[in-house]
Amino acid sequence: MDKRKYKSIAIDINCYRKIEDLTTALTPGLTLSKAQVVRTLVNQKSSGKNANQTIVGLFSEHTPQQRAEILKDIDDKMIKLLDLEEKELPWLNCNDLPTKWVKVMEDLRLVVAKLKYEQFQDERIVN
Helix, strand or coil: CCCCCCCCCCCCHHHHHHHHHHHHHCCCCCCCCHHHHHHHHHHHHHHCCCHHHHHHHHCCCCCHHHHHHHHHHHHHHHHHHHCCCHHHCCCCCCCCCCHHHHHHHHHHHHHHHHHHHHHHHHHHHHC
16 A cells, blocks of 8 residues: 555544445445545535435435436436546545535436426326
């Protein structure tokens, strides 16, 4: 391990347990490492808003499993439309991606989620 690239911190057990809980709760349908949880939260806090929470809120009437399927569908659409690989999505890979790229991708994911939400609303009205 390159000691110039990594640092460690000490946290209390209660905080550590919360991070463990967030490994599965932060991104429904995906298990993050503890380091990814910390990176994700720090990046979200420094950007000022949390796109993932907004997206999950849009689909709050759905079950957690349905939300996970919706998020997977959104990610699949973005991968296909933008000719990306899964590892290029910042919420699935928190390793040294440029902050600007993370912000653009989170905003784009939020736009796609809002379009999908509107589609669900239109289907509800028809039914």
